Amino acid sequence: MTNQERMQIKRQAMPEQKPEVRRHNFSEVPLGFSAETAHIEATRCLNCPNPRCVTGCPVHVNIPKFIAGIANKDLNAAYASLIADNSLPAVCGRVCPQEVQCESKCIVGIKGEPVSIGRLERYVADWHRENAKAEETPKAENKKLTKVAIIGSGPSGLACAYELLKAGVEVTVFEALHEPGGVLVYGIPEFRLPKAIVASEIEGLKKLGARFELNSIIGRLYTIDELMKEEGYSAVFIGSGAGTPKFLRIEGETLNGVYSSNEFLTRVNLMKAFREDAVTPPIRGKKVAVFGAGNTAMDSARTALRMGFEEVSIVYRRSREEMPARKEEIHHAEEEGVRFLLLSNPIKFTGDENGNLRSVVCQKMALGEPDASGRRRPVPIEGETFELEIDTAIVALGTEANPLIRQTTPDLPCNERGYIVADEEGRTGKKGVYAGGDIVTGSATVIKAMGAGKSAAQTIIKDLDL
Amino acid sequence: MPYRILEKTKLADKVYSMVVEAPRLAKVRKAGQFVIVRPMETSERIPLTMVSSDPRGGVKLIFQTVGYTTMELSSLKEGGFVHDLVGPLGQPTEIPENGRVVCVGGGIGTAPILPIASALKAAGNRVKGIIGARTRELLILENEMREVCHELMIATDDGSYGEKGFVTTVLKKELESGNVDHVYIVGPIPMMKACAELAKEYNVPATASLNSIMIDGTGMCGGCRVTVGGKIRYTCVDGPEFPADQIDFDELRRRGGIYREYEHKCRLRAEEEGLG
Numbered sequence: 001m002t003n004q005e006r007m008q009i010k011r012q013a014m015p016e017q018k019p020e021v022r023r024h025n026f027s028e029v030p031l032g033f034s035a036e037t038a039h040i041e042a043t044r045c046l047n048c049p050n051p052r053c054v055t056g057c058p059v060h061v062n063i064p065k066f067i068a069g070i071a072n073k074d075l076n077a078a079y080a081s082l083i084a085d086n087s088l089p090a091v092c093g094r095v096c097p098q099e100v101q102c103e104s105k106c107i108v109g110i111k112g113e114p115v116s117i118g119r120l121e122r123y124v125a126d127w128h129r130e131n132a133k134a135e136e137t138p139k140a141e142n143k144k145l146t147k148v149a150i151i152g153s154g155p156s157g158l159a160c161a162y163e164l165l166k167a168g169v170e171v172t173v174f175e176a177l178h179e180p181g182g183v184l185v186y187g188i189p190e191f192r193l194p195k196a197i198v199a200s201e202i203e204g205l206k207k208l209g210a211r212f213e214l215n216s217i218i219g220r221l222y223t224i225d226e227l228m229k230e231e232g233y234s235a236v237f238i239g240s241g242a243g244t245p246k247f248l249r250i251e252g253e254t255l256n257g258v259y260s261s262n263e264f265l266t267r268v269n270l271m272k273a274f275r276e277d278a279v280t281p282p283i284r285g286k287k288v289a290v291f292g293a294g295n296t297a298m299d300s301a302r303t304a305l306r307m308g309f310e311e312v313s314i315v316y317r318r319s320r321e322e323m324p325a326r327k328e329e330i331h332h333a334e335e336e337g338v339r340f341l342l343l344s345n346p347i348k349f350t351g352d353e354n355g356n357l358r359s360v361v362c363q364k365m366a367l368g369e370p371d372a373s374g375r376r377r378p379v380p381i382e383g384e385t386f387e388l389e390i391d392t393a394i395v396a397l398g399t400e401a402n403p404l405i406r407q408t409t410p411d412l413p414c415n416e417r418g419y420i421v422a423d424e425e426g427r428t429g430k431k432g433v434y435a436g437g438d439i440v441t442g443s444a445t446v447i448k449a450m451g452a453g454k455s456a457a458q459t460i461i462k463d464l465d466l
Numbered sequence: 467m468p469y470r471i472l473e474k475t476k477l478a479d480k481v482y483s484m485v486v487e488a489p490r491l492a493k494v495r496k497a498g499q500f501v502i503v504r505p506m507e508t509s510e511r512i513p514l515t516m517v518s519s520d521p522r523g524g525v526k527l528i529f530q531t532v533g534y535t536t537m538e539l540s541s542l543k544e545g546g547f548v549h550d551l552v553g554p555l556g557q558p559t560e561i562p563e564n565g566r567v568v569c570v571g572g573g574i575g576t577a578p579i580l581p582i583a584s585a586l587k588a589a590g591n592r593v594k595g596i597i598g599a600r601t602r603e604l605l606i607l608e609n610e611m612r613e614v615c616h617e618l619m620i621a622t623d624d625g626s627y628g629e630k631g632f633v634t635t636v637l638k639k640e641l642e643s644g645n646v647d648h649v650y651i652v653g654p655i656p657m658m659k660a661c662a663e664l665a666k667e668y669n670v671p672a673t674a675s676l677n678s679i680m681i682d683g684t685g686m687c688g689g690c691r692v693t694v695g696g697k698i699r700y701t702c703v704d705g706p707e708f709p710a711d712q713i714d715f716d717e718l719r720r721r722g723g724i725y726r727e728y729e730h731k732c733r734l735r736a737e738e739e740g741l742g
Contacts, residue, residue: 176684178504178511178550186682215552217684220499221490244700245688254698254717260688266681271510355720402685403703 003046011113012041019335023305026190026274029332030094030119038123042070044108045115052105053117058451059092059159061085063102063117070120079128082121087162087205088155088450090129090197093122095188096447097326129200144168144466149233151218151405154182155446156239156437156453158205163457165208167466172233173205174216179270182241184446186270187262187296189303192329195269219408228432235460238420238428238435239453242443243402247395248291252349257357259283261292261300261396268303285391287311289360291346292396293323294443298330300394301338312338313388317345317365322375343367343378347385349393359389398443405439417442426456427463434460468547472524477606480531481574482540486548489523491516497585498559498675498707500578501525502683504550505539512536513680513702515578516553525553528577528606555683556706559673564590565647568640569615570633570661571597572653576607578675579652584614586650592616596636598653602627634660641668648672651710655719662710672710676701679722692718 015031016022022029033041045067053063062081069078082089098104098118106114146169150157153175161171179185181198206212218224218240227233245260247253264283267273273283288309290301293316304312314333316323319342323330334340344362352358364384367376401418413421413429419440426434436452438444460466473485491501495516502511512535517526531540542548559582567586571579576597587593595615599605600623612618619636620628629636634657640646641664649672651661658674665672678690678701685703692699695712699705 176552177682178552186686215550217552217555220554221494242686244685244703247688247698254691254693254714254721256721263681263687263689266687271681277508355717399686404685407703 001043006044006046007108007112009040009044011044011116012037012119014116014119019332019337022191023302023336026306028194029191032126033119033123038070038120039073041116041120042067045071046107048107052107053102053115056101056103056105058101058447059086059454061102061121066124067115067117067120070124075124075127076132078124079132082124086121086450087159087454088201089121090125090201091155091184091193092447092450093118093120093125094193094197095445097445099327101447129197144170146170146234146464146466147172147232148460149174149218149227149231149236150239151236152176152182152239152241152437152439153180153202153212154184154239154241154437154449156241156449156456157182157237158202159450159453160237160239160434160436160457160460161205161210161453162208163454164460165205165210167457167461169461169466170211171209172211172213174213174218174222176215176217177270178214180212180214182239186266187242187299188446189265189269189299190274191302191306192299217404219404224405224409224412224430224433234464235432235434237426237453237456237460238405238433238439239437239449240402240405240439241449242399242438243418244400245395246397246400248346248397250346250348252351252357253395255349255351255357256355257285257351257391258349258393258395261290261296261394262399264300264394265296265303268307274307283307283392285309287313287390288392288394289313289315289341289346289388289390290394290396291315292398293318293325293330294396294398295325295329295445296398297394297396298325298333298338300396302333302336304392304394305336305338309392313341313390314338315341315344315346315360315362315388317343317378318375319343319367341388344386345378345380350387357391357393359387360393361385361387399438401442402439409433422456424455425459426452427459468549469551471542471544471546471548472520472522474542474544477528478604481528481604481606482531483517483526483528484539484542484548485520485522485524485526486551487522487524488551491551491553492519492523492525495519495525495554496558497561497581498578499554499556500683500706501527501551501553502555502680503527503539503548505535505542505548507549509538509549510535511550511681511683512539513555513677513683515581515675515677517577517580518584528574530574552683555702557704559585559650559675559707561585561589562591562648566592566594566645567648567650568594568596568637568646569650570637570653571595571607571611572633572657573599573604574606575651575653575657576605576611578677579650580607580610580614582650582652582675583611587614587616594640595619596621596633596640598622598628598633598636598657600624632660633657634664637661637664641665641670646670649710651675655715655722658710658713659715662713662715666711673707674710674713675707676705676713676718678706678718692721
């Protein structure tokens with residue numbers, strides 16, 4: 001097939017649950033490619049000699065190679081080249097913002113639509129999970145006698161663990177919660193990332209030899225120094241993730257009914273409040289406003305619909321163009337019936353005599369000159385406010401730095417906002433201590449955290465001369 | 467990763483003491499810190515204070531069965547297992563040296579005040595304890611408190627034991643004597659509020675330990691936020707102790723009641739299931 005012919009093939013559509021059905025259930029929304037669709041989509045790849053897509057991937061997956069595996073109907077080869085660089089392909093295939101990473105660099109995308117790299121990644125990972133035999137899991141060779149501690153079992157910690165395990169390093173992952181996975185488990189909802197998939201990816205790491213210590217809060221149960229001096233760890237990677245939630249800092253924010261997205265999502269995802277038999281109090285109401293317009297805001301809004309809220313609004317002070325969420329998530333939310341109140345800035349919450357939330361008052365905004373972030377700054381339109389009746393508010397504005405490790409590791413350099421200072425390769429200012437993910441960069445994406453974890457692992461291997 | 471229950475005793479109506487095996491935790495815990503417990507694989511996460519460390523490598527927890535989860539916990543038997551236990555959480559109590567302090571524990575709040583009083587005594591402070599309950603049968607840890615206080619005073623609402631009245635009545639007398647450098651308060655919110663106001667009136671600094679609703683306990687969910695000195699603070703990572711005169715107790719009480727209706731339903735369910 002010539003490149004000309006390949007470029008004639010249309011980008012294959014992803015089958016999805018219908019909006020009116022899925023807004024009432026927690027099952028996954030996109031259903032995945034069939035073998036046939038995946039094969040057609042794979043043949044759209046031009047297999048560029050100098051693939052630009054790879055440069056758009058934070059963990060540098062050899063994209064043309066794994067897609068060639070699908071095109072050649074050798075899915076084992078496809079999986080092998082995928083897993084060589086990415087420890088969590090089933091996760092990344094679902095939650096990575098491919099449209100601004102690999103797919104944004106795809107040559108096919110210049111004149112038409114780019115190759116569906118993410119959907120193909122998911123296809124290969126899912127195929128492997130459902131069909132591969134246990135012995136095909138890559139086994140680490142050359143066991144080293146070095147132990148490395150990883151703090152946090154979220155994306156950065158898991159990616160770091162994987163890279164170290166492949167090099168034969170003994171790895172212990174310390175997790176504060178009762179289940180491993182970090183944000184993949186407590187944050188991202190089931191309908192976007194089924195928890196069985198996360199569990200299976202973690203199972204894969206256990207097979208490679210990773211040890212998971214749950215309910216273990218580093219900084220308190222062991223300090224970083226205790227891990228290194230008393231427990232025999234040669235290096236420590238900190239991937240502790242998100243910290244305390246940011247709030248709007250407006251009047252009435254402590255009223256009953258105002259939640260952080262972290263709390264709302266944790267109750268539903270980690271504590272399984274969506275199940276009928278759950279003992280965790282579900283957050284239930286009729287009308288909810290979600291503040292913010294990132295992926296977490298979309299997750300919260302769509303989760304609220306599924307928890308039975310009748311009216312779900314996203315309230316955002318800028319316009320559609322500036323919304324940081326993935327286009328696909330915004331699109332899904334809209335299809336499911338989430339209402340978008342854009343250019344609306346909350347200025348206060350009001351409550352009833354019992355302190356229960358009753359409404360939010362918003363200021364109408366217009367877009368002005370670009371600000372430091374390059375986005376046009378929203379400015380208030382004098383005298384134009386409106387009141388929205390709500391019984392629940394979910395604030396999804398991101399998080400601050402988690403203070404736990406900083407408080408208990410005085411010689412670990414942090415910046416003025418409390419984030420750990422680490423160089424490009426993951427080294428912190430404390431010898432033997434590495435860091436990556438949200439605790440370094442602030443709120444980012446799963447794949448960026450994975451990239452940081454992977455790169456820190458390579459630095460550890462280099463620094464320890466393994 | 468279950469945690470073995472080394473000992474379980476009933477201290478009073480609906481109040482239990484449980485020693486749970488967790489050697490590292492027993493070694494590193496300090497006064498003022500707490501754990502989060504999940505009794506069973508399907509349970510909620512609830513915060514509980516660690517009262518003491520046990521020589522067998524366990525931590526002692528004391529709790530009252532107030533909702534579904536504490537009822538689940540109370541249904542577990544000695545030799546059985548708690549499904550999850552994580553800690554130590556929260557900032558340890560700041561312990562001054564060689565001062566004159568009063569430790570006030572109301573109801574189940576006597577359990578968290580015990581390790582604080584104990585640490586204060588060990589640091590050379592002169593410790594007076596005031597503990598109270600509605601009635602004599604509900605009073606807990608009297609002997610343990612006697613051991614860690616130079617002097618212990620007791621108040622019961624109905625006068626069935628010790629002074630008749632509230633702990634505040636006794637605290638007021640102590641504050642009046644002028645020999646108090648610091649007051650530590652743990653108990654029901656109205657009691658803490660009243661004690662905080664008293665201490666302020668006598669210009670004596672006071673610390674209160676809070677027990678807010680929380681999920682992760684690591685500074686992630688924000689459910690445990692309280693207003694202290696006009697600012698949002700998190701009980702789990704900034705607390706659980708705060709300067710008593712700066713805490714917005716009314717807000718705390720209101721927020722603590724968010725799930726009251728739901729808790730009631732759960733309690734009925736627990737009773738039906740025979741957990742209580």
